[in-house]
Amino acid sequence: MSFDPNAFIIILTGSMIAISCGLLGVFLMLRKMAMTGDAISHAVLPGIVIAFLISGSRHGLAMVIGAGLVGIIATVFIEYLSNKVKLQSDASIGITFTSLFAIGIIMITFLANQIDLDQDCVLYGEIAYVPIDLWITGSGTIMGPRVTYLSLINLTLVSLFIYLFFKELKISTFDKEFAATIGLSTVGVNYGLMGMVSYTTVSSFEAVGAILVVALMVVPPATAFLWTKNLKRLIQLTVALGILASFLGYYLAFFLNSSIAGAMASVAGFFFFLSVILNRKQIPAIKKKLSKMKVA
Amino acid sequence: MIEQINNPVVEVHDLMVSYGQNPVLWNIDLTLPAGNLIGILGPNGAGKSTLIKAIMGLVEANSGYSKIFDQDLNHVRNRVSYVPQRESVDWDFPASALDIVMMGTYHHLGLFKRPGKKEKELAMDCLQKVNMKAFAKRQISELSGGQQQRVFIARALAQQADIYFMDEPFAGVDMSTEKALVSLFQEMTATGKTVIVVHHDIYSAGKYFNWLIMLNMHLIASGPTEKVLTEDLLTKTYGGKLSMLTDIGELIKKSDFNPLKN
Numbered sequence: 001m002s003f004d005p006n007a008f009i010i011i012l013t014g015s016m017i018a019i020s021c022g023l024l025g026v027f028l029m030l031r032k033m034a035m036t037g038d039a040i041s042h043a044v045l046p047g048i049v050i051a052f053l054i055s056g057s058r059h060g061l062a063m064v065i066g067a068g069l070v071g072i073i074a075t076v077f078i079e080y081l082s083n084k085v086k087l088q089s090d091a092s093i094g095i096t097f098t099s100l101f102a103i104g105i106i107m108i109t110f111l112a113n114q115i116d117l118d119q120d121c122v123l124y125g126e127i128a129y130v131p132i133d134l135w136i137t138g139s140g141t142i143m144g145p146r147v148t149y150l151s152l153i154n155l156t157l158v159s160l161f162i163y164l165f166f167k168e169l170k171i172s173t174f175d176k177e178f179a180a181t182i183g184l185s186t187v188g189v190n191y192g193l194m195g196m197v198s199y200t201t202v203s204s205f206e207a208v209g210a211i212l213v214v215a216l217m218v219v220p221p222a223t224a225f226l227w228t229k230n231l232k233r234l235i236q237l238t239v240a241l242g243i244l245a246s247f248l249g250y251y252l253a254f255f256l257n258s259s260i261a262g263a264m265a266s267v268a269g270f271f272f273f274l275s276v277i278l279n280r281k282q283i284p285a286i287k288k289k290l291s292k293m294k295v296a
Numbered sequence: 297m298i299e300q301i302n303n304p305v306v307e308v309h310d311l312m313v314s315y316g317q318n319p320v321l322w323n324i325d326l327t328l329p330a331g332n333l334i335g336i337l338g339p340n341g342a343g344k345s346t347l348i349k350a351i352m353g354l355v356e357a358n359s360g361y362s363k364i365f366d367q368d369l370n371h372v373r374n375r376v377s378y379v380p381q382r383e384s385v386d387w388d389f390p391a392s393a394l395d396i397v398m399m400g401t402y403h404h405l406g407l408f409k410r411p412g413k414k415e416k417e418l419a420m421d422c423l424q425k426v427n428m429k430a431f432a433k434r435q436i437s438e439l440s441g442g443q444q445q446r447v448f449i450a451r452a453l454a455q456q457a458d459i460y461f462m463d464e465p466f467a468g469v470d471m472s473t474e475k476a477l478v479s480l481f482q483e484m485t486a487t488g489k490t491v492i493v494v495h496h497d498i499y500s501a502g503k504y505f506n507w508l509i510m511l512n513m514h515l516i517a518s519g520p521t522e523k524v525l526t527e528d529l530l531t532k533t534y535g536g537k538l539s540m541l542t543d544i545g546e547l548i549k550k551s552d553f554n555p556l557k558n
Contacts, residue, residue, distance in 0.1 A: 032386075167405070167410065170391075174386075175384070175399070177349075177354055178399070180353070181376070182373060183373045184403075229388075230391075230435075
């Protein structure tokens with residue numbers, strides 16, 4: 001197969017998105033907040049619509065800020081419901097994100113005639129359009145694919161966030177109470193992480209959609225966790241799995257003539273189940289769980 | 297029998313804590329001397345953990361305050377160490393024993409700085425003190441309960457604090473380890489440090505601690521072990537009539553009257 005620049009751009013963009021999602025996903029998983037990530041990725045929808053109405057464009061800073069704010073509001077609301085109202089945390093998540101998501105859907109359909117934004121675009125995205133969606137400067141210079149730039153900026157900021165606050169993320173994830181007693185703002189770390197999750201969702205939704213972003217956040221870290229109990233190794237493996245999913249996903253979609261993002265998520269899922277089967281230690285543990293479930 | 301002292305390292309004044317509408321601690325007033333190994337005794341639900349959590353600012357007090365070294369906790373955090381209950385964290389977290397002990401050095405480092413060689417050496421020394429050096433590279437999920445507990449204590453040692461609050465450090469620890477830990481704590485108090493331990497066993501308490509706090513939602517006793525370890529005070533702490541406060545709690549729940557809200 002000869003070198004195809006479009007394929008390269010798609011795989012590169014997909015990889016960068018998968019790495020950003022995976023890096024954040026590692027901490028979401030360890031904090032047992034994978035579903036909060038899911039919730040945020042849906043809840044940002046009204047933020048996207050409002051930002052779109054105000055700025056009139058599907059890209060740019062307004063979008064990131066709008067979605068980031070709604071993502072943080074969703075986090076605050078989820079924690080309020082579970083900590084103060086004493087609702088179960090899964091119910092708190094379920095109520096918060098479905099409500100916000102529903103409001104977003106109403107906004108989109110209501111304004112469908114006026115704006116260039118539809119559910120399909122937000123929910124599913126289309127990474128195949130990345131090479132033809134070019135960033136053209138005011139003077140007419142073609143800079144290259146726009147979403148690729150967005151995901152590069154996103155990856156840089158996410159990596160920087162994890163690198164700079166690694167110590168704080170690690171300690172507040174493992175032992176929140178201890179972290180608080182040494183004077184660390186565990187609330188601040190939490191909102192920082194959730195803010196990054198919101199931003200990553202917005203930055204990626206045009207390419208992979210708000211639903212599959214979650215797959216890239218949850219599946220590679222969960223797969224890596226089956227293989228290693230070392231945090232740095234876990235992060236490295238997650239990154240590698242993200243790149244692999246993007247690469248193989250592209251060619252799977254190419255041969256099946258199907259959705260690339262869908263194929264990426266499927267490949268990630270395939271690796272997860274393969275790991276479960278290959279990981280011998282896991283097999284007895286799963287059998288144990290299954291037998292317990294039968295008894296119950 | 298509540299003995300108040302001058303120049304305390306810990307001072308708790310009029311402290312009241314409740315979870316929702318259930319009061320857990322009432323009017324706690326106590327002062328603790330430096331350089332002592334101090335035990336907190338009381339039955340389940342007496343508020344032992346809540347007391348140290350309130351002092352560490354982990355639960356909010358309805359009224360009252362606590363001071364450490366005559367200052368607000370925020371000014372002296374570097375001199376105070378807290379060891380949570382072992383079950384309060386998920387030991388499946390991907391880290392080695394050494395990684396966890398290194399966390400004890402984080403607050404001296406501040407933002408953006410990473411632990412280096414110096415911190416690693418300190419952490420190894422602390423592991424040595426709890427006899428866990430051989431397990432430094434071991435994944436924490438593969439350690440026994442008692443070993444995990446010792447890792448937590450090593451992390452506290454790495455903080456190089458002057459006061460240590462420990463929530464049930466002997467839970468799930470075998471007898472020989474418990475004895476080794478007690479003599480480690482005694483060495484620490486001999487150098488002027490204060491170690492405050494939530495403890496369950498009345499019989500060993502007399503041997504281990506030289507100051508005792510007896511708690512059952514309100515403060516029954518606080519003083520030198522030989523003065524407060526009496527049958528009378530123990531009955532008051534553990535026995536019979538002290539369900540009165542629980543009854544008040546029940547009454548508050550039943551009626552609309554709620555003194556905790558204005």
